[in-house]
Amino acid sequence: MDKSEALKKAKIACPETGIEIRHTLCGICSPSNNCGVDAYVKDGRLVKVEGTDSHPKNHGLLCAKGQSNREFIYRKDRILTPLRRCGARGEGRFEPVTWEEAYREIAERLGKIREQDGADAVAFFGGYNKWYRPWLRRFAHSFGTFNYGTESSSCMTSFWMAWKTAAGQLMVPDFKNTDLVLGWAFNPFYSGHLQAKRMMALKEKGTKFLIIDPRITLAAEKLADLHLRPWPGTDGALALCMANVLIQKGWIDREYIEAHVHGFEPYAEYVKQFNEENIEKLTGVSYAQVEQACAMIHESSSMAVNGSSAPLPHHRNGFQNLRAIHALLAITGNIDCRGGELPGYHTFTHQVSGYLTGDEEFADETEPEHIRPAVGEERFPLWFHMEREMQAMDLARQILEKKPYPIRAVFAMGMNYRMFPDDETMKRALGELDFFVDTDLFMTDTAMLADLVLPVCSSFERGEFMSYEGGYAWYTNPVIDRVGDCKSDVEILSDLAKVMDLGDEKLAAGYEANIAEMTEGLGVTVDQLKASDTPLRVEKRLNGGPGQWLKGGFPTKTGKFELYSELIAEHPQWKLDPLPTYREPLDEADPAEYPFRLCSGGRLPGAIHSRLHKVPWVRSMRPDPMADISLEDAEALGLKEGDDMEIFTERGAVTVKANPTSRVPEGVVFLFHGYSEADVNSLMSGTHLDPYSGFPAYNSTRCGMRKKVTS
Numbered sequence: 001m002d003k004s005e006a007l008k009k010a011k012i013a014c015p016e017t018g019i020e021i022r023h024t025l026c027g028i029c030s031p032s033n034n035c036g037v038d039a040y041v042k043d044g045r046l047v048k049v050e051g052t053d054s055h056p057k058n059h060g061l062l063c064a065k066g067q068s069n070r071e072f073i074y075r076k077d078r079i080l081t082p083l084r085r086c087g088a089r090g091e092g093r094f095e096p097v098t099w100e101e102a103y104r105e106i107a108e109r110l111g112k113i114r115e116q117d118g119a120d121a122v123a124f125f126g127g128y129n130k131w132y133r134p135w136l137r138r139f140a141h142s143f144g145t146f147n148y149g150t151e152s153s154s155c156m157t158s159f160w161m162a163w164k165t166a167a168g169q170l171m172v173p174d175f176k177n178t179d180l181v182l183g184w185a186f187n188p189f190y191s192g193h194l195q196a197k198r199m200m201a202l203k204e205k206g207t208k209f210l211i212i213d214p215r216i217t218l219a220a221e222k223l224a225d226l227h228l229r230p231w232p233g234t235d236g237a238l239a240l241c242m243a244n245v246l247i248q249k250g251w252i253d254r255e256y257i258e259a260h261v262h263g264f265e266p267y268a269e270y271v272k273q274f275n276e277e278n279i280e281k282l283t284g285v286s287y288a289q290v291e292q293a294c295a296m297i298h299e300s301s302s303m304a305v306n307g308s309s310a311p312l313p314h315h316r317n318g319f320q321n322l323r324a325i326h327a328l329l330a331i332t333g334n335i336d337c338r339g340g341e342l343p344g345y346h347t348f349t350h351q352v353s354g355y356l357t358g359d360e361e362f363a364d365e366t367e368p369e370h371i372r373p374a375v376g377e378e379r380f381p382l383w384f385h386m387e388r389e390m391q392a393m394d395l396a397r398q399i400l401e402k403k404p405y406p407i408r409a410v411f412a413m414g415m416n417y418r419m420f421p422d423d424e425t426m427k428r429a430l431g432e433l434d435f436f437v438d439t440d441l442f443m444t445d446t447a448m449l450a451d452l453v454l455p456v457c458s459s460f461e462r463g464e465f466m467s468y469e470g471g472y473a474w475y476t477n478p479v480i481d482r483v484g485d486c487k488s489d490v491e492i493l494s495d496l497a498k499v500m501d502l503g504d505e506k507l508a509a510g511y512e513a514n515i516a517e518m519t520e521g522l523g524v525t526v527d528q529l530k531a532s533d534t535p536l537r538v539e540k541r542l543n544g545g546p547g548q549w550l551k552g553g554f555p556t557k558t559g560k561f562e563l564y565s566e567l568i569a570e571h572p573q574w575k576l577d578p579l580p581t582y583r584e585p586l587d588e589a590d591p592a593e594y595p596f597r598l599c600s601g602g603r604l605p606g607a608i609h610s611r612l613h614k615v616p617w618v619r620s621m622r623p624d625p626m627a628d629i630s631l632e633d634a635e636a637l638g639l640k641e642g643d644d645m646e647i648f649t650e651r652g653a654v655t656v657k658a659n660p661t662s663r664v665p666e667g668v669v670f671l672f673h674g675y676s677e678a679d680v681n682s683l684m685s686g687t688h689l690d691p692y693s694g695f696p697a698y699n700s701t702r703c704g705m706r707k708k709v710t711s
């Protein structure tokens with residue numbers, strides 16, 4: 001092989017190969033993991049990716065998902081032009097149309113529905129893509145409705161709400177300075193590899209770890225000094241029992257409680273119900289282990305807990321379980337203290353970056369008058385009170401029942417109907433709409449149901465603003481040619497604002513002008529951010545530091561951390577409990593027929609929701625949808641590794657491969673979601689929801705399992 005051929009084969013960036021390195025970010029995960037990428041580009045096409053060494057987020061690391069960017073971006077099912085349905089809905093027949101035709105049709109049809117039934121008859125939905133959200137929310141408002149919602153109706157928000165209810169503000173762990181990491185449903189080795197690296201460094205430094213996870217995970221193996229294994233969704237009972245033990249043994253911070261905690265008396269009375277008599281029966285964890293965990297807490301000078309966007313909130317009791325866990329930090333004096341929890345303030349795309357941007361003001365500037373209840377508002381009043389947007393878990397019901405009013409159209413960006421519990425009902429609801437638009441990179445199962453499908457680009461094909469922890473901000477430039485005739489979601493919203501005559505000049509002005517406004521006063525300009533190959537540190541950062549609330553009061557009604565929520569108490573019509581009370585997680589299906597607990601949370605390192613299942617390279621690491629089951633259950637059911645098995649509920653069955661493993665407790669089955677061919681959400685109930693947050697019980701549903709017999 002001659003030298004120039006060797007250079008080409010190795011994809012070396014140099015004049016001989018014509019390959020250039022350009023800098024961008026990986027948008028496959030959500031913004032909390034938008035790592036810096038060196039894009040190797042030849043003739044406008046991506047040929048290779050590597051992590052950017054000097055990027056403050058990933059310092060050169062790139063996970064398997066990030067490494068798959070080239071295959072992801074050039075997936076065979078990329079949509080190349082706007083498409084209009086020409087067959088029956090769902091049949092999959094589409095014809096290409098121009099952008100102008102598509103825009104005109106959207107303007108006409110949404111305009112007509114608004115005229116006939118009001119703006120609320122249109123719902124706006126965004127999937128697991130966060131970067132365009134302030135624009136979509138504003139667009140819905142300018143159109144005239146609060147019926148804007150996202151995948152965050154099932155992700156993260158419940159966790160924020162739990163903190164806000166008790167502390168008035170999201171809290172974030174001060175892991176760097178803590179003595180004890182309370183890793184409650186915590187396995188960053190799978191769901192956040194950059195954090196895993198930091199945890200390993202803490203471990204080396206001598207920080208202690210208490211891991212609470214039903215499974216034996218890498219976190220349990222590599223980090224845990226003690227590992228408790230409750231059944232999914234029983235965490236609230238466990239936390240309340242821990243509180244009972246801490247109180248009984250006097251291992252609490254009475255002075256702190258006296259000064260900064262509200263509602264201790266009724267809480268202390270309530271937790272007595274969780275004790276030596278019943279805790280093992282309720283959670284699967286022995287009382288002796290609870291005592292051991294409490295001793296560990298007592299012996300630690302400080303304690304901080306991880307965030308949980310999915311596993312803890314994904315139960316019908318998830319919100320209250322989170323509150324019960326957070327309460328442990330309050331009674332031990334670990335809130336607003338070094339090594340405990342510190343106030344976290346959101347910037348752009350909900351990152352806690354250490355400075356403030358004007359994205360929320362931008363999103364809410366054109367709020368319409370609030371006349372009719374938003375979708376889900378009546379069923380989940382605390383949700384709407386805190387979020388002022390629809391709870392999308394109630395969308396399918398409202399479309400089908402038309403109560404309290406009909407929803408006739410959905411305008412979606414990156415919607416995956418399979419993310420919803422009982423997704424067959426969501427599919428049916430979408431089928432009943434008068435008009436359904438979806439934007440996506442790929443021709444997905446959901447896009448197939450739309451009347452109009454609009455092609456959008458990946459992060460490599462657009463320029464975007466991004467905020468990073470530590471005070472960093474960046475504005476990327478497009479690094480490759482766009483695939484087909486795609487646009488970015490925000491370009492579409494800005495174009496549509498003009499075509500639809502929304503009278504919203506800022507939306508019409510476009511992304512870059514909006515970012516300039518949102519970042520005004522930070523001491524760094526869009527041009528400077530764009531000119532840099534890596535994020536820059538903004539000048540105007542927040543002055544953090546623990547103890548500010550302990551001096552000035554918590555931003556709650558009482559000025560204290562509220563074990564007893566005065567907000568909830570003030571609204572008896574909500575029928576919610578002010579204390580972090582506990583109820584069983586499982587649904588009412590017959591345990592004789594459905595004896596197992598189905599937990600469809602947890603993450604796979606090489607998969608992310610529905611995005612990478614069709615990318616062959618990462619898919620090859622775990623080619624088949626597999627259920628992780630205990631060795632005991634496998635034996636009882638006659639299942640061996642690789643056998644076809646069925647998991648079933650009252651709603652149907654899915655076929656997967658059996659993966660017997662000693663990592664999983666008896667009686668629980670774990671299955672990853674997002675597969676079209678083994679769609680776990682088709683087994684879920686659409687009504688088994690958390691009344692506080694509206695979140696679905698993806699992680700605690702009764703199910704049956706059997707070996708699949710092929711005749």
Ligand SMILES: Nc1nc2c(c(=O)[nH]1)N[C@H]1C(S)=C(S)[C@@H](COP(=O)(O)OP(=O)(O)OC[C@H]3O[C@@H](n4cnc5c(=O)[nH]c(N)nc54)[C@H](O)[C@@H]3O)O[C@H]1N2
Pocket residue numbers: 030128155156184185186187188190191192212213214215217230231232233234235307308309310311312599601602603604605606607608609699
């Ligand atoms: N590779 C990869 N990374 C991802 C994602 C992905 O799809 N793939 N998704 C991203 C998204 S959107 C989210 S929301 C986050 C989620 O990330 P996190 O909220 O951090 O949670 P997970 O890592 O999903 O789950 C951590 C552990 O919780 C355990 N667990 C499950 N149910 C329960 C329970 O009821 N109680 C207890 N104590 N433990 C439980 C699981 O066994 C798992 O080991 O991950 C993000 N990161």
Ligand SMILES: Nc1nc2c(c(=O)[nH]1)N[C@H]1C(S)=C(S)[C@@H](COP(=O)(O)OP(=O)(O)OC[C@H]3O[C@@H](n4cnc5c(=O)[nH]c(N)nc54)[C@H](O)[C@@H]3O)O[C@H]1N2
Pocket residue numbers: 126127128129151154155156309310314413414415416418419420439440441442444456457458489600601602608609610611673674680681698
């Ligand atoms: N059973 C079960 N169900 C779950 C969960 C679970 O743990 N178990 N987790 C829940 C959670 S935490 C989450 S976050 C959701 C995941 O939420 P989903 O919305 O299902 O996530 P994805 O499948 O990653 O993305 C949705 C679509 O967005 C498209 N997309 C990617 N980038 C862009 C873009 O820039 N613009 C547009 N318009 N589209 C884009 C993708 O191609 C994909 O089709 O699933 C929820 N559902």
Ligand SMILES: [Mo]
Pocket residue numbers: 154155156309310
């Ligand atoms: Mo999520």
